[in-house]
Every structure is written in structure tokens, then in C-alpha cells.
Amino acid sequence: MTPPSEDELAAALAEAGTDTPPAGKAGGGEAEADAMAAEWEAMLGGADEGMDDPMGGGGGGGGGGGGGRETTRVLNQDKIDSLLGFDQAGDEGLDRAGIQAILNSALVSYERLPMLEVVFDRLVRMMTTSLRNFTSDNVEVSLDDILSQRFGDYLNSIPLPAMLTVFKAEEWDNFGLMTVDSSMIYSIVDVLLGGRRGTAAMRVEGRPYTTIERTLVERMIHVVLADLSAAFDPLSPVTFRFDRLETNPRFATISQPSNAAIVARLRIDMEDRGGRLEILIPFATLEPVRELLLQMFMGEKFDRDSIWETHLAEEMWFTEVPLEAVLDTQILPLSRVLEMKVGSKFLLNATPDLPVVLRCGDQPMFVGKMGKRGSNIAIRVDRRRQAEVK
Numbered sequence: 164m165t166p167p168s169e170d171e172l173a174a175a176l177a178e179a180g181t182d183t184p185p186a187g188k189a190g191g192g193e194a195e196a197d198a199m200a201a202e203w204e205a206m207l208g209g210a211d212e213g214m215d216d217p218m219g220g221g222g223g224g225g226g227g228g229g230g231g232r233e234t235t236r237v238l239n240q241d242k243i244d245s246l247l248g249f250d251q252a253g254d255e256g257l258d259r260a261g262i263q264a265i266l267n268s269a270l271v272s273y274e275r276l277p278m279l280e281v282v283f284d285r286l287v288r289m290m291t292t293s294l295r296n297f298t299s300d301n302v303e304v305s306l307d308d309i310l311s312q313r314f315g316d317y318l319n320s321i322p323l324p325a326m327l328t329v330f331k332a333e334e335w336d337n338f339g340l341m342t343v344d345s346s347m348i349y350s351i352v353d354v355l356l357g358g359r360r361g362t363a364a365m366r367v368e369g370r371p372y373t374t375i376e377r378t379l380v381e382r383m384i385h386v387v388l389a390d391l392s393a394a395f396d397p398l399s400p401v402t403f404r405f406d407r408l409e410t411n412p413r414f415a416t417i418s419q420p421s422n423a424a425i426v427a428r429l430r431i432d433m434e435d436r437g438g439r440l441e442i443l444i445p446f447a448t449l450e451p452v453r454e455l456l457l458q459m460f461m462g463e464k465f466d467r468d469s470i471w472e473t474h475l476a477e478e479m480w481f482t483e484v485p486l487e488a489v490l491d492t493q494i495l496p497l498s499r500v501l502e503m504k505v506g507s508k509f510l511l512n513a514t515p516d517l518p519v520v521l522r523c524g525d526q527p528m529f530v531g532k533m534g535k536r537g538s539n540i541a542i543r544v545d546r547r548r549q550a551e552v553k
Contacts, residue, residue, distance in 0.1 A: 275457070276425075276449070276453070276456040276457060277456070277457070277458065277459050278398060278455065278456045278457070278458050279309065279425060279456055280309060282394045282395055282398060283306055283309060283394070283427050284306065285393075285394040285397075286390055286391055286394040286427075286429075287304050287305065287306050287429070289390040289393055289394060290304045290386075290387060290390050290429070290431075291303065291304045293386050293387075293389070293390050294383075294386065294431065297382075297383065297386050298351070298354045298355065298433065300354050300433050300434070301433065301434060302431065302432070302433050303431070303432045303433075304429060304430070304431050304432075305429070305430045305432075306427065306428070306429055306430075307428040307429065307430050307439075308426075308427075308428045309425065309426070309427050309428075310425075310426055310428075311423055311424070311425060311426075312423070312424060312426050313420065313421055313422065313423060313424070314416075314417075314418045314419065314420055314421075314422050314423075314424050314443070314445060315419075315420025315421060316420075317424065317426060317443060318412040318413075318415070318416070318420070319412075321342055321412055322344060322345075323412075324345050324372070324410065325342055325343060325344050325345060325348075325410070326342070326343045326348060326372065326377070326380055326408060326409075326410060327340060327341070327342050327343075327408070327409045327410070327411075327412060327415040328340070328341040328342075328343070328381075328384050328405065328406075328407075328408055328409075329406040329407050329408075329409065329415055329417060330384075330388055330403050330404060330405055330406055331403070331404050331406050332401050332402070332403055332448055333401070333402040333403075333404055334399075334400065334401045334402065334451070335401060335448055335449075335450075335451045335452070337445070337447055337448035338406065338417040338418075338445075338448065339403070339417070339442065339443060339444045339445070339448055340415060340417055340442075340443040340444075341384060341387065341388075341440065341441070341442050341443070342440070342441040342443070343380055343383075343384070343438070343439075343440055344438050344439045344440075345438070346436075346437065346438030346439070347431060347437065347438025347439060347440055348372065348376060348380055348438070349438075350431075350433060350436035350437055350438050351379060351380060351383050352375070352376050352379050352380075353436060354433055354436065355379050356379075371410065372410065377408060380408070381405070381408055384405060384408075385405055387440070388403040388404070388405060389403075391403050391442070395452075398452065398455050398456070399451075399452045399455055401452075417445065418445045418447065422445055422446070422447065423445070423446050424443050424444060424445040424446060425443070425444045425445075425446065425449070426441060426442070426443050427441065427442045427443075427444075428441050429441070429442070484523050485523065485524075486521050486522070486523055486528070487521070487522045487523075488519050488520075488521055488533075488542050489519065489520045489521075489522055490511055490513040490519055490533070491511040491512050491513040491517075493511075493512070513533075515533060515534075516532075518530045518531065518532065518545070519531055519532065519533045519542050520548060521542060521544070521548075527548040528547070528548060529544045529545075529546070529547055529548055530544075530545055530546050530547070530548045531543045531544040531545050532545060
């Protein structure tokens with residue numbers, strides 16, 4: 164509806180005011196004029212508001228007044244954050260929602276690989292013993308968390324400075340990554356070089372690691388890689404070989420940034436000293452043993468039941484199968500077959516010297532000679548039959 168002009172509104176008001184009301188209804192005419200004036204004023208006001216509002220103006224004119232403003236939905240910052248899934252960015256334990264949930268849906272949870280937890284639990288026990296022998300100190304190793312993460316996100320989350328070790332799984336022909344944080348580096352150097360117990364390791368930030376520090380950390384990494392290989396041995400024999408040591412995450416790229424990987428976070432405590440050690444294994448590296456990692460317990464067989472297989476194999480020996488002795492096979496026209504009746508003769512080309520085929524269903528089994536034993540006709544098996552009877 165097109166809003167009326169000021170001249171049209173004035174003419175309408177004048178006409179409403181000059182009309183003579185019927186007898187006995189003078190008061191009613193004035194009330195009707197006031198109502199009409201209020202209606203026109205409301206229409207003009209609604210049109211002006213609709214034109215002032217860029218989001219609801221188009222719908223206001225066609226909807227009769229302020230209808231466009233009623234259908235307009237304004238998203239505040241909280242609703243936008245909820246839609247994008249950013250309101251739960253700090254809550255790692257909660258399920259993400261919105262667009263973040265869609266982006267992270269491609270990640271495979273480690274819980275779908277139950278044997279991984281068993282492997283890392285074995286690694287913790289082995290490292291506790293081996294690091295005690297390596298450092299001659301009281302060492303406690305604990306598994307903080309196992310999670311799935313994109314490789315690019317993990318590289319961006321590494322607190323620097325740190326040492327990143329690239330290792331190769333020889334049998335799987337792929338790579339993994341091990342990260343040692345600065346606290347663990349200075350602690351292991353302090354322990355191996357005879358630092359006093361009960362004193363915190365001295366940290367000198369803002370300088371590159373020295374050759375002595377890199378050498379000592381590399382010795383510890385060789386111990387951890389040997390334990391990691393031993394942890395996987397009951398599942399699948401694999402050798403993790405030290406490849407190189409990096410301090411820049413860009414030089415430790417072993418996978419595409421969008422690829423998913425398993426990250427195991429270990430905490431190593433040596434009395435008042437210690438730090439963190441993280442092991443990252445891409446899913447592509449674990450692909451050769453994926454079926455083994457899907458087991459709920461060690462030695463589980465998928466789609467097989469050895470007990471039932473043994474029982475079935477034993478019972479099959481007592482199964483009765485029918486055997487048919489085929490003396491001769493002929494191909495006849497259908498017309499001749501339909502002409503047969505009681506008393507018709509069907510001549511066979513078999514003679515006592517021709518071989519007889521023993522069949523089980525449609526499968527030929529044996530070939531033998533026909534003879535007689537007592538009052539019965541017998542077949543003596545000579546050999547197995549390989550090809551089907553044509």
C-alpha cells in the first residue's frame with residue numbers, strides 16, 4: 164500500500180470533519196473521525212519507520228505497517244559465537260557445536276582404536292624402569308592424555324623453545340614425532356650432569372640449545388624409542404629409528420597439516436624436576452596395524468570364532484552326502500524327449516569297460532570301473548575327477 168501524501172491526508176480529515184452526522188449520532192461522527200485520523204497517522208508513522216530501517220523497510224510497506232520489523236531477526240554476539248562453535252573453545256572436555264563440530268567431524272577418536280591405550284600403558288611402565296636406570300634417579304612417568312588432533316594444529320600449539328624428534332617406523336615405512344619441552348630438557352641435563360637433588364633446574368631462555376644439551380636429550384630419546392618399539396611388540400613387531408632432531412616446528416613437518424594424528428602426552432617427574440614429553444603418530448603411520456588396534460583385547464580375532472570353526476570341522480566329517488554313479492550322458496532334442504512314453508527304450512553308449520563318474524550334486528568327484536560284488540553292482544574308484552562332466 165502506497166502511503167498517502169499530506170494533501171490527501173488533509174482532504175480526508177476535512178471531509179470527515181465537515182460531514183453532517185445523522186440525527187442522534189453527532190457524538191458517533193466525531194468519534195469515527197478521530198479513529199480515522201489516528202489510523203492514517205499510524206499508517207504514516209509505520210511507513211516512515213519502515214523507510215528508516217534498512218533491514219525491515221521492504222517488508223513494512225507491503226505488510227501493512229510494522230510487519231517487516233516483526234520478522235527481522237538480529238543476531239547478537241553470543242548467538243554468533245554459538246553458531247560458529249567458538250563459545251566452547253576453552254572447554255576441551257565438552258562436545259563442540261556449530262561449524263567447529265563440522266570441521267572436526269573428520270577426526271577419528273582414539274577410542275575407536277582400543278589397543279592404543281594398552282600400548283601406551285605398557286610404554287609408561289617400561290619408561291619408568293628404563294629412565295630410572297638411565298638417570299640413576301627416582302623417575303615417575305604418567306600418561307596425561309591421549310587425543311586426536313590435526314597435525315597442523317599440533318605444530319601451532321607446541322610451546323617453544325622445545326626439541327622435536329622425527330623418528331621412522333621401519334616396518335610401517337612412515338614417520339612419527341616426539342616433542343620434549345624446555346623443562347624436561349633442562350631437567351635431564353641437570354640430572355645427568357650431577358645436579359643437586361631438590362633444586363630446580365636452571366633455565367636460560369632466549370638462546371639456542373648447546374651441543375651437550377642436544378646430545379644428552381638425544382640419548383634419552385633413544386631410550387624412549389626403544390621402549391616404544393617394545394610396547395608395540397606384542398601387537399606388531401616394529402622398529403622406531405631416530406631420524407633427526409629439530410628445534411623449529413616448520414622443519415619437523417612429516418604429514419599434511421590437515422591430516423589427523425594421535426597425540427600421547429606423558430608427564431615425567433624426577434623428584435622436584437621434570438617436564439612433558441609428547442608422542443605424535445599420524446593415522447597414516449598406524450594404517451598397517453589399524454585392524455590390530457581395533458581389537459578390544461590382545462589376540463582377538465575379527466569375523467572368526469576358532470571354537471566354532473573347530474566344532475564345525477569335526478561335525479562335517481559325520482555329514483552324509485549323496486553320490487550318483489553316472490553311466491552315460493546324452494543330449495537329445497526336445498521333440499524326442501516329449502515323444503517318450505511308458506515302454507520307450509533309451510539306449511546308453513556305456514559298456515562294462517567304460518569309466519563311470521561319481522558325482523555329488525553337480526560336482527564330479529571320482530572316476531571308477533563298474534563291476535559286480537555279490538548280487539550288487541559296484542564301482543571301484545580309480546582316481547579323482549578334476550573337470551566337470553559335459
